[in-house]
Amino acid sequence: MISEKKRKFFLILLIGGSVLAISLTFYFYQLFFSPNTMVDSDRVYMLKIPSNGVFKQVSKQLYDERVINDAISFAFVSKILGYQDNLKPGLYKVEPKMTNLQLVKMLKSGAQVPVKVTFNNIRTKEDLAEKITANLEVTPDQFLHLIQDSVYIRKFDFEEETIMSMFVPNTYEFWWNTSPEALFDRMYKEYQTFWTEERKQKAQALGLSQKQVSTLASIVQAESQKSDERPKIAGVYLNRMDIGMALQADPTLVYATGDFTLKRILNIHKEIDSPYNTYKYTGLPPGPINLPDVNSLNAVLNAEKHNYLYFCAKEDFSGYHAFAVNYSDHMDNARRYQRALNAAKIF
Known part of the structure; x- marks a missing residue:
């Protein structure tokens, strides 16, 4: 038989083990x-x-x-x-x-949360790099390296002059750690989504490729911040193209100079030898001069049909324009605007 002493020992051991087990269980x-x-x-x-x-x-x-x-x-x-x-x-x-x-x-x-990526009001590739990567792990330099790589962008059927057309301004959701390459792939898919069969047919009816629509839309956007006026301005440029007239778009000269602070285009600017000088060279420039938003793209695709060949900023500085069918009426509008510029000391 087990002695009383051994029984007590086993009892203490049992209790101690139980306490230890409970303590460990509670700890874990x-x-x-x-x-x-x-x-x-x-x-x-x-x-x-x-x-x-x-x-x-x-x-x-x-x-x-x-x-x-x-x-x-x-x-x-x-x-x-x-x-x-x-x-x-x-x-x-x-x-x-x-x-x-x-x-x-x-x-x-890996249950991460998405981040919102918004980009608009973009003029240059550098501007786009800063805005599109603002909430991502990708750095602006990494993005610029790809968008300036002529071999890489060719896989999307774009050139250095037209690659900006691939990025449709909007708000998108991404994973924060999206790679630079995945970012480009996603933007190309969004580009393809934007260009529905209906939009492609409208571009074809205008005699324009998708890239040319983006280029013209960028000019229209630079001409007016008034979204309701853009289809009329688009119609002016399409009328000029139809008759082989130079586009004579001041924003393209600003782009050619690289000085985006210019507020007034002078005759000396019209002598710049650049494919973006639409006073010197007829037709559309090689690519967009900014990143046109959806409103501007749709303004070209749904351009107003009219007989206007000219337009000039209104002298009231409202942001709207005065339109004219002939050059004589246009010069009257232009003189009124030039007088307003002089009065405001904008030279």
Whole structure:
């Protein structure tokens, strides 16, 4: 028989083991199921994990930014669930009072949140690079490297002069860690989506390619900020093209000079030897002079049919234009506007 002393020993051992087991169970429960993110705050934290990120950096960032209270427990759960060696780059929304289990499972699954990318009012490739990458991991320099690569852009059937036509201004959703190449692929798909069969047929009816529509739309957009007037201006340029008349578009001269601060075009500017000088060379320039928005593109595709060949800014500086069928009436309009410019000391 077991002696009384041995019975007590086993009882103590049993109790001690039970207490230890309960303590360990409670400890591990806390590691996995106790809140560990912003326990004393209701703020939301947006975590960016770069494409070359490592676990130590992520853990340190979360701890230093006071997102997690206990870095050791976070590291332990990450190790157990195999996350430390399986980081997924992206942008993640860390909610307050998340447990280590919730946080690690979210990060491991790659359940990132999309970012909005908006670009408009673009003049140059450099402008586009700054705006389109503003909320992305991609840098402006990485984007510029591709858009200036004549071999790369040829895969989309564009040239250096026309590649800007591929980017249709709008607001899009992307993953934060979208690669430069994936960004271009997506923009090409959006371009194809914009050019529906109906729009292609309208362009064909005007005798224009899709790229030429973008080029003309960029001129129309530069001429007027009034969206309701753009179809009429588009009609003027189409009338000029129909009779072989030079477009004589002042915005193309501004583009040719590279000085976007010019407020008044002088005769000396009309002598610039550039394919973008539409006073010297007939037809459309080689490519768009800005990034035309959807309104401007549609203004060309739905251009007004009329007999106007000329237009000039109104002397009231309203932003609207006075239109004329003949040169004599146009010069009357132009003189009124020039007098207003002189009175306003705009030279």
